[in-house]
Amino acid sequence: MISTYSTLATAVSTQAEHGGQVAVEATGIYSWTWLLIAFPLLGAAVLLLGGRRTDRIGHLVGTVASSLSFVMGVVLFVAMLGEGDAERAFTLDLWEWFNAGGYQVEVSLLLDQLSMAFVLLITGVGSLIHVYSIGYMEHDERRRRFFGYLNLFVAAMLLLVLAADYLILFIGWEGVGLASYLLIGFWQHKPSAAVAAKKAFVVNRVGDMGMVLAVASMLAVFGSSSYSLVFANAENASTGWLTAIGLFLLLAACGKSAQFPLQSWLLDAMEGPTPVSALIHAATMVTAGVYLVVRSAAIYDLAPDARTAVVIVGAITLLMGAIIGCAKDDIKKALAGSTMSQIGYMMLAAGLGPAGYAFAIFHLLTHGFFKANMFLGAGSVMHGMNDEVDMRKFGGLRVAMPVTFATFAMGYLAIIGIPPFAGYFSKDRIIEAAFAENWVYGICALLGAGITAFYMTRVMLMTFFGARRWKQSEPPHESPSVMTVPLVVLAVLSVVGGAGLLYLTGDIVQWLAPVTGEAHHDLPMPLALLVTLTLLTVLAGVAVAWGMYGRKAIREDVPAGNPLTVAARRDLYGDAFNEAVLMRPGQYLTRSLVYVENRGVDGAVVGTATAVGGLSSRLRRWQTGFVRSYALTMFAGVGFVVVAMLLVRLP
C-alpha cells in the first residue's frame, strides 16, 4: 500500500495526465461544460415529475433537451479545435461532494479529447434517435415517460464520460444502468420484458460489484478515486494492486458491455423498444466498458496481465457474439449478437494498450453510427410489419421499403468492412494491431470479420431479398419521414464516418493521442497483404451466406440445424452456464445459509427468548392477586433489606 498523504501532495503538484497532457482549470466556454448534462437532466425532471400535464409536448421537450446538449457539444468541440494539440483537457470543479476521513470527492468534470468524442456520439446519435422515436412511439400512450427515460439516460451517460473521479463516474454508471433497466422493461405488461429487465439488472449488479471493488482498491492504494491522483500515482503502486484494479475494472466493463462471461443479458434486452436497442444497447451504453478501459489506460499500461485478460475477454466475446448472430432468426437478436461481437473487437483493441486504445475508440464511434443505423432500420422494418421480428417471415422488403433498405445497406457495407465504408477503416486498424501483437489475436479478429460478413449478409438477404414470405393483407409500408430522416443521416455517417474521422477533421488517432498515448507496431507481413487477406475473408463470408440464403429459398419453419447452430440459437448456452455455475450454487448457498440461520442463529436467539419467556411465566406466578401473599413478599423483602444493611458492617 502506497497510500500516504505526502504522495498525494506531490501528485497534486505534478498532476501529470496520461499521455503527457496536463488538464487545466476550465475557463470561458469550457466552464459551461456542465450544461451538457444539465439540459437532458432538466428534460428528464420536467417529463418525469411533470406528470400528465406534459403528455402532449413530452416528445418535443425530450428532443429539444437532447438537441440543445448536442449543440453545446458542437460548440465545445469547435472551441477545442482551436486549442493546441496537447492543450485540450479541461477540468471543471463544481463543488465538494464530501470530505471525510481523508477521502475527498469533488464533483468535477473532465472534458478532453476522449470525452469530447463520446459527448458528440451520445448527443448526436442520441438526438437522432429522439427524433426517430417521435415517430416510432407515436401510438404509445406512455410516450412522455419514454422520452423522460431517454433524457435521463443521456444525462447519466454524459456524466459517465465527463466525470473526473471514478466515484462520480460510478453515479453515471448506475444512472445508465437504471435507465437501461427502465427502458428494457418499458413494456412492462409483457412478462418477457419484465424478466429481461430484471435479468439485465441482476447481471449488471455483478459488474457493478467489480466497480465498487475497483474504487475501494483505489481508495486503499491511492487514498483517492480522482483520475488525476490515481493516474499520477499509478507508477508508485505495486503491480499486484494495479492488476487487481485492472481486473476489477474489467469485471465492471464486462457487465456493462455484455462481454463474456456477463454477456447473457444483452440478447434478452432486445425486449425494449427498438430505439432503446439502438441508443443504449448498441451505440452508447454498452460501449461504456470500452470507455472505462481506455480511460484507465494509465492503470492498464502498468498491468500487462490485466491487459491480457481484456484481450482474451474481447477475443472470446467477438467470436461468441458472431456465432450467436449467425443462428438467430429474430432480426434484433441477430443485431444484438453482432453488437456483442463488435464490442469484443473494441475490447480486444483496448487490451492491446497504447497501440490499440485509439483504434478501440475509433471503431466505437463508427460502430455507433452504423449499428444505430441498422437497429433503427430494423425498427423501421418492424414498424411496417406490425412488430414482426422473425426474419423468416420477411423477404423482398427492398421494394416495399426503399429508404429503409438503402440506409440499412449502407450500415451493412460498413459493418462487414467494405472500403470505403466506415467500418473498413476502423476494423482494419484493429485487425492490424491484433496481428502486430500476436498471431492468435490476429486470426481471431480475422475470423470474426469473416463470420460478421456471413451473418450480416444473412440478415440482409433474409430481410430485403428473396421471396416475400409475409402474409399480412396490406403490404408493408415505408416509415414516415420523421423516422427515415434520422436513418438517412446515420446512413451518411456510416458511409463517410470512417474516412471522415481519419482524414476530414484530422486524424482521430492523433486527436486522441494526448489522452491514450501512442505506440507504433510492426506488422509481421506487408500491410497490403493483410488488407487483401481481410477483404478475401469478408468476401468468403458473403459468398457462403449467399450460397446458403441467396440462391436457395428460405424455409419458413426453423430447420433442425447442426449442433453448433443449435448451441448458437441458445446463446451458446450462456444462460445454462449461468444457471449451472452461478444460480444453482447460489441457491444452494442461500438455502444452506437459511438453514444455518434457522437452526443456528435463530436457535440461539429463540432459545434465549424462550428461556427468558419461561422465566417470565415463572415469575408471573408470583403475582397471585392475594394481598396476603404480597404482604408476605414485602415482609420478606423488609427482612432481606435490614439483614443486608446489617451484614455490610459485619466483616
Added chain:
Amino acid sequence: MTAPTLEYAELAPLITVFGAAVIGVLIEAFVPRRARHTVQVVLALLALVASLVQVIALAGTEVVAAVGAVVIDGPALFLQGTILVLSIISIAFFAERKLEAGGDAFAPAASSLPGSDEERVLVRERRLQTEIYPLMLFAVAGMMLFPAANDLLIMFIALEVLSLPLYLMCGMARRRRLLSHEAALKYFLLGAFSSAVFLFGSAFVYGFAGSLRFSEISTALTTEIGKEGLLLSGVGLMAVGLLFKVGAVPFHAWTPDVYQGAPTPVTAFMAACTKLAAFGAMVRLFYVAFGGVRSDWQPMLWAVAIATMVVGAVVALTQTDIKRMLAYSSIAHAGFVLTALVAADQTATAAILFYLATYGIATLGAFAVVTLVRDSGGEATHLSKWAGLGKRSPIVAGTFALFLLAFAGIPMTSGFVGKLSVFAAAIDGGATPLVIVGVLASAVAAFFYVRVIVLMFFSAPAEEGPTVAVPSVWTTVGISLGAAATLLLGLVPGPLLDLAQQAAVFVR
C-alpha cells in the same frame, strides 16, 4: 416558647395547592351540583398554574424554611415544577367527558353497587363525582411537599398526604368497579403496611440521632459511635417505605394490580407523579441525611436495582394487558433510576431529575392513549385487541409507538437521553456492573415495546376490534403535549439537561 416563623413567600406554591384543595372541599358543600364540575376544574387548573408560576419565580432559591422542616432548593423546585406540569396535563385527562357518553372516567358515586338501581339513576342523571379534584389537589400538595421535606416527620406526613387521596381515587372507576375497588383496597393495605415500616425506620433513626432533622442526622453519623445497628436498621426500614412507593422489587407487587384496576387517568397521574415525588424524597433522604453511610446502603440498593430491572423487564414479556405491561415497564424504569441513585453525586441527581421528567411525561401520554382505544366494555386493554390499530388509526397508533420507543430508549426520543444520562452517571459512580444489567434489561424491555408496535402496524386488525374514540380538546392537547415533549427532549435535550444540572444541588 416562641411561635415558629414561616417563610410564606418560599412556601407559597405549597400553600396555594393546599389552600385550593381545602376550598375544593368547601365547594362540594356549597356550590350547586350543576356548576360544581366547572368550578372544580377551573379552580384546580388555576391553583396548579398559579403554583407553577410561583415555582418558576422561585427558581434559584435556596432556603431552609419552616424552622428547618422544609427545604426549598434546586431539586425540590425542579420536582415541584415537573409535578405541577404533569398534574395540569392530568387535570385535562380527568376532565375528559367525551369518551364515556355523558360522563367521565369516574363512577358517579363510588359507594353505590355496580349495576344497582341507584347507580342507574345516577348515570341517567349524568351525575359527576367532583370530589376527585380536591382529592387530587391534596395528593399533588403531598407530592410537592415530599421531596422538599427536610425532617423525618414532615416526610412521613407528606407521604400520607399524597397516599391517602390516591387510595380513594383508585377505587373510583366508572367501568369494572370491582377491579377498581380491589385495587384501592390492595393499595391501601400494602401502603399502610409500608408506611408503618417507614415510620418504624424513622423511629430507629431518631433513636440513633436524637433528632428528626436531616442535617442533624447527617452530623450524628460521625459523632454517634456504637449505635450502628439502630441506624442501619432504620435506614433499611425507611428505604423499604420509599422503595414501595417507587415500585421497586420486592415491594412492587401492588403496582400491576393497582395500575390495572384504577381509572386510567388516575393511573397516568399516579404512575407519573408518585414516582417523581418518591424518588425526589429518596434522593434527598439518602444523599442529605444518610450520605455519610453510603457504603452501607449502596450494596442493598445494588441488589434491589438489579432485581427491579430484571423482574420488571422479564415479567412484562408475558403480560397480555396493556396497562399491566405498562405497570411492569414502570417497575423496570424504577430500576434504571435506582442505578443512578446508587452513584450518589451531583451528576446522578441531575440525571435522575431529567429522567423522571421525561419518563413522567411519556407515561402520562401513553396511559392517555390507552383511554382512547375502546370497545363496548370500556377501554380495550387486552393486547390482542390492539392488533392492526395502526391501519385503522395511524395517528393514535403512531403516537403510542412514539411513547413506546421513548420507553425503550430509542434515539431521537427523550427516553434515550434519559437512559443515557442515568447509565452514564452510574458508570461515573462506579456501578458499571449495574449498567450492564441495565442494558440487558433494556434489550429485553425493547422486545415487548416493539412487539406492541409490530402488533399495531403489521398484524391484521382484530375482528370486531375496538374503535378509537375521538376525545375532546382536553385529551387531545394533553397527548399532543406529551408527544411533542417526548420528541423535542429527544432532539434538543440540552436546555432541560442544563436546568437539571443547575438544580441538582441540595441545601443541607
